[in-house]
Amino acid sequence: MKKETEQLWASEKYTVMAKGYNFYKEVQGFMRDAQSNADYEKVTMLIAEVKEKPFERRALCNTLEHVWGYFKKSAEEVDKEHFFSLLKTLRESDAAYYEEMPYEIHLYLQYLLQKYPSEYLSRSSFIKN
Incomplete structure (x- = not known):
C-alpha cells in the first residue's frame, strides 16, 4: 500500500x-x-x-511556474515567451476558480513535454489529463 x-x-x-x-x-x-x-x-x-475541487487561479499559476522549472534550461526563447504570455493571461483573468485547466495552457504544457521530455513530468496527471 x-x-x-x-x-x-x-x-x-x-x-x-x-x-x-x-x-x-x-x-x-x-x-x-x-x-x-x-x-x-x-x-x-x-x-x-x-x-474533485476546482483549480484555484493563484495556486494554478504558481504550480505552472513550478512546472516551468522542468523546461526552463532547455526551452527556446519563443517557447518561454509563449508560456509566460499564457500565464499572464491566466493571472489577469477575472475567474478565481476553474473546473478544468484552461485548454490552451494545458495543450501547451503537453507540447512542451513532448519537445522537452521529462520522465518525472510524463508521469504527472497534471499534464496528461
Missing part, C-alpha cells in the same frame, strides 16, 4: 498543488506521517477528494 500511495502522490502532486497550496501541504504532511495501511488509505481518499 505504501508504494502504491507514493506513486499516486508522485503522479497527483501538481494537480493537488494547483487546487490550492493548503491542500498540497495537507496531503504532503499526511504522506510524511503515514505508517499504516489505514494512513495510506486516508491519503488516497484525501487526494481523491481534492481532485
